[in-house]
Every structure is written in C-alpha cells, then in structure tokens.
Amino acid sequence: MIGLENIVKTFGDLTVLKGVTLAMKEGSVTALVGPSGGGKSTLLRCVNLLEIPASGELRIGDDRIEFQPNKRVPAADIQRIRRQTGMVFQNFQLFPHLTAVENVMEGPITVLKWPAARAREHAMALLEKVGMAHKADAWPATLSGGQQQRVAIARALAMSPKVLLCDEPTSALDPELAQEVVDVLSQLAREGTTMIIATHDLRLASTIAQEAVFLDGGVVVEKGPARQLFTNPDRDRTKRFIATLT
Ligand code: ADP
Ligand code: MG
Numbered sequence: 001m002i003g004l005e006n007i008v009k010t011f012g013d014l015t016v017l018k019g020v021t022l023a024m025k026e027g028s029v030t031a032l033v034g035p036s037g038g039g040k041s042t043l044l045r046c047v048n049l050l051e052i053p054a055s056g057e058l059r060i061g062d063d064r065i066e067f068q069p070n071k072r073v074p075a076a077d078i079q080r081i082r083r084q085t086g087m088v089f090q091n092f093q094l095f096p097h098l099t100a101v102e103n104v105m106e107g108p109i110t111v112l113k114w115p116a117a118r119a120r121e122h123a124m125a126l127l128e129k130v131g132m133a134h135k136a137d138a139w140p141a142t143l144s145g146g147q148q149q150r151v152a153i154a155r156a157l158a159m160s161p162k163v164l165l166c167d168e169p170t171s172a173l174d175p176e177l178a179q180e181v182v183d184v185l186s187q188l189a190r191e192g193t194t195m196i197i198a199t200h201d202l203r204l205a206s207t208i209a210q211e212a213v214f215l216d217g218g219v220v221v222e223k224g225p226a227r228q229l230f231t232n233p234d235r236d237r238t239k240r241f242i243a244t245l246t
Contacts, residue, residue: 001026002047002163002194007056007067009042009218016042017053018218024163024211027192031199031209031226035241039218040198044165047196048085049078060084061162083111086156090168092148094140100151101127101136107159126154130184146177150184157188164188166197170204182207202245206230214238 002024009017016039024030032040045051047058053067063084065077094103104123108114114122127133130150140148149169156164169185170178182204189195189208199205205212205226212229214222214237222229222238233239 001059001061002196003057003059004043004047005057005059007043007046007058008054009039009046009051010054016218017046019056020215020218020220022213022220022223024194024196026162026194028211029189029193029195029197029209030211030213031197031205032213032215033199033205033229033241033245034215034221038216040215041167043215044087044167044196044198047163047165048087049073049081050087052078083159084162086159086161086164088149088152088156088164088166088169090172092140092145092152092172094148094152094155096140099137099139100132100143103140103151104155104158107155111159123154123158126157127151129157129187130154131180144177145173146180149173149177149181153181153184153188157193162194164193164195166195166199168198168200170199170201178204200245202230202242214241216241 004020004022007017007020020043034040042051046053052073054069055067057066060081063081065081101123104126105119108119108122109116124133124136127136130153132147132150135143135147170181186208209226212226213220216237222233222235230242233242
C-alpha cells in the first residue's frame with residue numbers, strides 16, 4: 001500500500017537516492033538501517049514530501065504521484081500526500097510554546113479545522129495511548145526526552161496517517177528513556193500501524209520490524225525479513241554494517 005518506484009533525489013550535483021524501489025504492506029513495520037549519510041532521512045523525507053524527488057513514483061494507498069525533472073509538483077498534491085503521513089524526528093521538535101495536549105491538537109485544528117473541543121478530546125485519547133495523559137498541560141521543556149518523544153508520536157498520530165515515519169526516534173535518548181519509546185512503538189505495531197523506522201537501534205528494529213532495508217550510498221543493498229537481515233544477511237556489505245551495531 002506504500003510504494004516507492006525508482007526514486008531519485010539530488011541536492012545540486014549530489015545524487016543522494018539513486019533509484020530506490022520499495023513496497024510496504026499495510027500494517028507492516030519496516031526498519032531502515034544503514035551507515036550515516038546513506039540516505040535514510042532523505043528517503044523518509046521523500047515519502048512525506050518534505051523533499052521532492054527528482055524522478056520516480058510514490059504511492060500511498062490509492063494516491064500516486066509521479067516525479068519528473070523540471071516538472072513542479074502541484075502544492076495541492078504535496079499537501080494531500082503529506083496529510084497521509086506522520087513524522088517523528090530524532091530531536092522531537094515539539095512546538096515549545098504549546099503544552100503537550102496543544103501540540104497534539106495543532107494539526108487537527110489548523111489543517112482539518114476541527115473545533116477545539118473535538119481536537120482536545122482526540123488529543124487526550126492519543127496522549128492516553130502513549131502514557132502521557134497525566135502530562136497533558138505540561139510544557140515540552142519540563143518533560144524528559146522520552147516523554148517529549150511520546151508526545152511527538154501522539155502528535156504524529158493525530159492526523160490518522162496511513163504511515164508513521166520515524167527518523168531515529170530513540171537515538172537522542174538514554175537507554176531507559178529509549179525503552180519507553182520502544183514500548184510505545186511496539187504497541188502501535190501490534191495495533192497494526194504501518195511504520196517505516198530509520199534506526200541504528202537493533203533492539204528497536206528487531207523488536208518491532210518485520211521487514212528491513214539496508215540503504216547505503218543511496219542504494220538499497222539488501223532488503224528482506226528483518227530477522228534474516230539482522231542475523232544472517234546475504235551481502236558482505238550488510239554483514240559488516242550489522243556487525244558494527246551489535
Ligand atoms: P542518513 O539519514 O542515512 O544519515 P541523509 O539522508 O541525512 O542520510 O543524507 C544522505 C546524504 O545527503 C548525505 O551525503 C547528506 O550530506 C546529503 N544531504 C542530506 N540533506 C541534504 C541537503 N538538504 N542538502 C545537501 N545535501 C544533503
Ligand atoms: Mg538521518
């Protein structure tokens with residue numbers, strides 16, 4: 001239900017994604033692993049169109065967009081795709097001037113034009129889900145990193161995205177706080193949330209991902225069942241990389 005077909009992304013002379021083709025099933029969790037600079041963040045940003053690919057095709061559910069050099073993608077198409085995705089960043093990126101619950105209400109109010117009462121009720125249910133309802137009125141700066149990330153996950157879910165994109169969601173956290181976030185993501189995975197998670201955290205990846213993709217130098221070197229890719233990869237390049245993680 002989520003498909004990337006031959007996605008190419010360039011920054012000036014630099015080709016960062018060199019024709020990436022991937023397919024993700026509804027309800028599946030895909031771990032995106034690979035060395036720093038390999039293109040993981042760029043790939044996630046191409047799925048929610050924070051970056052516009054130079055060429056290729058993106059499919060989310062019934063929605064398809066084709067990219068061509070020198071052809072601008074209409075803003076309405078970008079908005080439509082972006083609404084179907086939720087993004088969780090390494091450094092949380094909560095709005096500092098809004099409380100936890102207001103952070104989660106923001107999208108439904110500004111984008112979906114929901115009345116505040118409805119948005120608040122929805123946001124409280126999501127905060128409950130991530131174990132943060134008791135901190136609904138707290139300012140982000142007063143929360144631990146793990147708590148901020150759980151609020152950020154609730155915020156990303158507020159628009160009921162078809163896919164949750166997580167860019168190294170635990171790498172700014174101490175192991176104990178990372179575990180809180182792993183627990184929340186595991187729960188979402190069990191409930192059938194479709195996710196793509198870029199991570200260096202093998203514990204996170206092997207706990208919740210069924211599928212894994214090894215991306216290096218903007219190329220998918222290997223993809224397959226997560227267990228196999230993490231324990232018995234095909235390619236030497238993948239073996240060497242996995243060995244650095246364990
Ligand atoms: P990863 O997340 O796997 O570490 P990135 O997607 O962040 O990799 O980066 C892939 C490559 O793209 C790197 O060489 C990086 O320097 C380059 N890159 C990423 N974003 C930009 C940008 N906005 N402008 C220029 N180069 C970029
Ligand atoms: Mg990155």
